[in-house]
Amino acid sequence: MSNQQNEAVLITGCSSGIGHASALYLARQGLTVFASVRKEADAEALRGLNEPNLVPVCPLDLTMHEHIPPILETVKRESESRGIAGLRALVHNAGGGGVAPVELLDLDAFSRELDTRLVGSVALVQAFLPLIRRTDSGRIVWITTPSIIPTPYVASIHAADFAVNCLARTLSIELKPWGIPNVMIRCGGIQTPAAERTYDDLWINLKSCPQDKADLYRKALQEWADSMVDFDAKRTAPEKVAEIVHKAISAAKPRPRYSVGHMAGAAAFLEALPQTLGDTILSMRF
Ligand SMILES: NC(=O)c1ccc[n+]([C@@H]2O[C@H](COP(=O)([O-])OP(=O)(O)OC[C@H]3O[C@@H](n4cnc5c(N)ncnc54)[C@H](OP(=O)(O)O)[C@@H]3O)[C@@H](O)[C@H]2O)c1
Numbered sequence: 001m002s003n004q005q006n007e008a009v010l011i012t013g014c015s016s017g018i019g020h021a022s023a024l025y026l027a028r029q030g031l032t033v034f035a036s037v038r039k040e041a042d043a044e045a046l047r048g049l050n051e052p053n054l055v056p057v058c059p060l061d062l063t064m065h066e067h068i069p070p071i072l073e074t075v076k077r078e079s080e081s082r083g084i085a086g087l088r089a090l091v092h093n094a095g096g097g098g099v100a101p102v103e104l105l106d107l108d109a110f111s112r113e114l115d116t117r118l119v120g121s122v123a124l125v126q127a128f129l130p131l132i133r134r135t136d137s138g139r140i141v142w143i144t145t146p147s148i149i150p151t152p153y154v155a156s157i158h159a160a161d162f163a164v165n166c167l168a169r170t171l172s173i174e175l176k177p178w179g180i181p182n183v184m185i186r187c188g189g190i191q192t193p194a195a196e197r198t199y200d201d202l203w204i205n206l207k208s209c210p211q212d213k214a215d216l217y218r219k220a221l222q223e224w225a226d227s228m229v230d231f232d233a234k235r236t237a238p239e240k241v242a243e244i245v246h247k248a249i250s251a252a253k254p255r256p257r258y259s260v261g262h263m264a265g266a267a268a269f270l271e272a273l274p275q276t277l278g279d280t281i282l283s284m285r286f
Contacts (some may be wrong), residue, residue: 001062001082001179004029004030004031004250005030005083005115006083006085007032007084007088007135007263008032008033008034008072008075008079008082008084008087008088008093009026009029009032009033009034009087009088009089009090009249010034010036010057010075010087010089010090010091010124010128011026011033011034011035011036011091011093011245012036012060012062012091012092012093012124013036013037013093013094013095013186014035014036014037014042014046014056014093015037015038015039015042015045015099016193017190017192017193017194017238018093018143018190018238018242019035019091019093019094019143019239020035020046020050020238021237021239021241021242022091022241022242022246023046024049024051024054024242025053025239025242025243025245025246026041026053026242026246026249027041027051027053027054027247028053029246029250030053031053031054031088031249031270032053032078032079032082032084032250032271033053033054033055033076033077034055034057034071034075035054035055035056035057035093036042036056036058036060037056037057037058037059037060038058038059038060038061039058039059039254042056042058043056043057043058044056049276052169053205056076057074057075058205060094062115062116062117062119062121062123062124063115063116063120065119065120065123068123068124068127069127069142069158070109071084072127072128072131075128075131076086076131079131085134085135086131086132086134086135086138087095087128087131087132087134087135087138088135088137088138088139088249089132089138089139089140089141089248090124090125090132090134090251091143091245091249092117092121092124092140092141092142092143092164093143094116094117095113095116095117095143095157095160096109096112096113096194096280097113097117097154097156097157097160097194097198098156098157098198098201098205099111099153099154099198099199099201099202099221100153100156100202100205100206101152101153101217101221102155102208103213103216103217104205104209104213104217105155105156105212106205106208108214108224109156110156113156113157113160114159114160114163117160117161117163117164118160118163118164118167121164121167122141122167125140125159125171126204128140129175129180132180133178133180135191137179137252138178138180139180139181139182139183139248139249139254140168140171140175140180140181140182140183140220141182141183141184141185141245141248141249142163142167142182142183142184143166143185143187144161144164144168144184144185144186144187144239145157145158145161145186145187145258145263145267146186146187146188146261146263146264146265146267146268147186147268147270147273148161148162148165148271149267149278149282150279150282151282152224152286153221153224154280160247164184165184167182168183168184169256170181172256181254181256182251182256183248183254183255183256183257183258184256184258184269185241185244185245185248185257185258185260186257186258186259186260186264186267186268187236187241187260187261187264188236188259188260188261188262188263188264188265188267189231189232189234189235189236189261189262189263190235190236190237190238190240190261190262191235191236191237191238192238194241195212195232195235199225199228202221204224204246206218206221220286224286231262231263234262234263235261235262236260236262238262240260240261241260241261243245244258244260247281266280270282
């Protein structure tokens with residue numbers, strides 16, 4: 001393990017859930033944590049925690065690429081003032097996504113999600129790679145779902161994850177000359193505000209869909225929501241993800257993938273099956 005007093009990380013989406021828990025945990029381990037949020041009130045709340053290693057940076061909305069240069073300047077300036085040479089890790093965590101059958105997806109929301117998870121993340125990589133190269137052991141960490149399998153009604157989240165998987169693996173190869181690994185932290189069910197919000201959004205969004213189309217799915221969606229009650233009761237605390245993020249950042253040679261959270265292992269198993277078999281097993285559940 002390196003001397004973490006002289007290292008910094010940038011984590012996106014730190015207002016709540018996994019990002020918030022990870023920012024706090026890493027800062028308490030001695031890393032300087034640049035914790036990005038979209039809203040000043042969330043930056044203020046982070047400042048209120050009085051953690052000397054926790055540095056909120058705001059605003060960073062990943063759909064607004066013009067937000068990135070000022071954040072980069074802040075990270076450089078604050079790192080220099082702390083005697084830190086570069087960025088040990090960029091942690092892509094920000095994301096939303098919702099629950100809806102593909103036929104009923106809100107296209108604006110879907111587009112924003114792809115922009116956040118894919119285009120915005122690539123823009124961040126492009127901006128921060130020079131800083132990451134300045135450290136001996138820089139890396140890029142991606143918070144993802146547990147496996148790339150087709151899961152009904154959450155395609156807006158999983159479609160982005162399929163593409164994130166591609167980006168992470170491709171970057172690992174392209175950045176090999178500089179020894180910059182890309183690590184996926186593949187999360188099963190984690191207890192964050194996102195879970196409750198997505199159910200609420202589902203029923204609200206359904207009201208604004210053409211009702212003849214919504215009616216086609218209403219029964220299946222209710223059954224799906226009912227089947228998630230047990231899953232939700234077993235979700236894992238985000239602090240467990242934070243521990244894995246720390247492990248991935250501290251390890252001299254991090255693994256390309258870490259798994260954490262409720263049902264993460266089962267989902268990874270389904271991904272390991274031949275695609276047609278995995279798809280058949282999943283379709284039997286619905
Ligand atoms: N919870 C799970 O079971 C689970 C499982 C697998 C993977 N994940 C992934 O883990 C990540 C974190 O999710 P979470 O469960 O911790 O949810 P969360 O508590 O809702 O946190 C999501 C964070 O992303 C931020 N965000 C959303 N859109 C953004 C944008 N355009 N630009 C910048 N920040 C944005 C949110 O900021 P605001 O507060 O401003 O909206 C918030 O800080 C997501 O990528 C999610 O897909 C979660």
